Amino acid sequence: MAQLTLEKLNKRYGDAAQVIKAIDLQVNSGEFVVIVGPSGCGKSTLLRMIAGLEDISGGNMYIDGTRVNDDTPSERGIGMVFQSYALYPHMSVYENMAFGLQLAKLPKDEIARRVEASARILQLEPLLQRRPKDLSGGQRQRVAIGRAIAREPKLFLFDEPLSNLDAALRVQMRMEIAALHRRLKSTIIYVTHDQVEAMTLAQRIVVLNRGNVEQVGTPLELYDHPANEFVAQFIGSPKMNLMPATLVHAGQTESVVRLWSGKELVIPIATPTSAEGTKVKLGIRPEHIEWGSVAEAPNLADVLFVEHMGNETYHYLDSGKLGEPWVVRDSRRSDIAAGDTVGYSLPPEHCHLFDESGQAFARRAVANGASRLPGMDAPPITFAEPARTNVMH
């Protein structure tokens, strides 16, 4: 258990562009932090710099207040789980887990105690004499974690540990890792490109993009108050809809925007920094768009296609020349079909506003639990020809 502090950490390869740009981050003792970002954003490089596998080009890194820039991985006292597991193929599970302890010249009985203890935590005891090639993917993953645990590190580093597993196993291992963190109460830094893993595992998420930290916060903070368009679209699946709009009235408590369709909308977000008439973007999550009747709803759109997930339904609405279709997520089954015309509205309390540079205007705090389920109290809906009604459940 240790505290990690990154201070203006950066990385450049030769004369090429910086891949990590002056990152400041504080990870508290016992905290589970997930670094998430699209591929190529530098998240693995950042983790490898923390591990000591990549040189730090500039800035400082502290573990428990001690500067460790020039320490080797083992001197930093980290344990790392690799994406490919990186188990030594010529050693048994026991030898894999004992290797680092042998190199540290621990006494034999201490090595045995530690290996057996971590094997017990991960239910690896029956596998100790096997070779990695005789193990399944999930078992290999557990051995890789066990090897890290046996070192009793100050800091656990996970580099996309679940991306080689199939979907069902991924969910199971995700829960095991969460349980492991509750049990060991260790400091964990976990890198993934999968925002679902980030949302489910993290106490705090660091969103990384092109070597920059876009936002740091708890999963729900990022979901409810994304700092910019990038975070808004990266966190949440399907991603947030972004619609072009013009600021008609910039107020201290609420603002009026004119949508691309000409309709005006009053949104409870202050936009003191922007002049009236500037271009903004209105963001709304797929589950927040509400259906309305074709006759009364403020907006109409054609349905391009519909995806039925069983527990929920995704509708893709034609956005005309604006590019990507809007996505509407309905937690109910729906009998809307491709080709239908639907009416919908954008509840102002669920809207986000972004300025021209993509930065978000601050929203008011979202009252947890108080938010209305979309469409729950909507009136019976009728659609343009052929007349259809939503199937209510």
Added chain:
Amino acid sequence: MTHNSESLLPSAAVAPPPTASAPGRKRSLQQRRARAAWVLVAPALILLFAVAGWPLLRTVFYSFTDAAMDTPEDYNFVGFANYLDFAEGESFGVLADPLWWQAVGNTLWFTACSVSLELFFGMLLALLMNEKFRGQGLVRAAILVPWAIPTIVTAKMWGWMFHDQYGVINDLLQRVGAIAAPLAWIAEPDLSMWAVVIADVWKTVPFMALMLLAALQMIPSDLYEAARVDGATAWQRFRRITLPLIMPAMIVALIFRVMDALRVFDLIYVLTSNSEATISISGYAREQMVSFQEMGVGSAASVLVFMMVAGIAACFLWINRFSHEGKEARE
């Protein structure tokens, strides 16, 4: 053969005999597969027998005769006399010839020295080439040059380099002050074997290096990173990760090189001609057969060379399998 392979396809297509039960049909399919396999392997087997098996049998046959090189059809059987014979308190035959034992000693010494030096330098080069650096492709290509040069050319080239008066080696050594007077590398019995070993190492290190490089590149880089996280030093990473993982490829490379080295002839013959200090067992067989026209004795020596090489190769394979089984058993 042709008939067989032609009959396979139609019979596979037509309906099986009505009496054949399901398992019976299965067996016959397997039999047909086995027959097809034999048909496909047969040309290679016939060719191998013609170019390797038959000459070997003829050599074994002649080793029991007193045939001469110019009249091989005129011979008498002499039993094991070409190998070892006793008459009037004296022993005769290849095994009683001190020069044969000298050749055996030379060959084993040459093999041990050259193969271990090749392994050492080959490993160094392979590790170097496995690192990323600018001009890597050029180095890999350049390193192959000695391997691509014919042995005769290598031998002649090193012959000139080792020349006692005009050779570049003596010149260099004198310039750096390592020796006071020129050395007779080829003529001096103590030095000539080293000259041969140096030339052979220069020529075959690329082979060893490339075999080892191929094995090194199979090792995923994150194993080394995991080892660094585990606190392994560079030497420990080499000793505990690299070496065990390239061991199978290394043993194969060693078998190749040991068998090649045991059969060495051309390099030694061209570099040092008939010097007894460097004569190899193959050179001994050639001398008996060609210089002395003793086809029987030469064949006997050849058979002994064959048995020695085959025996050492078998030992290698046996040790390899034994160590492998030991590993399996421990699992």
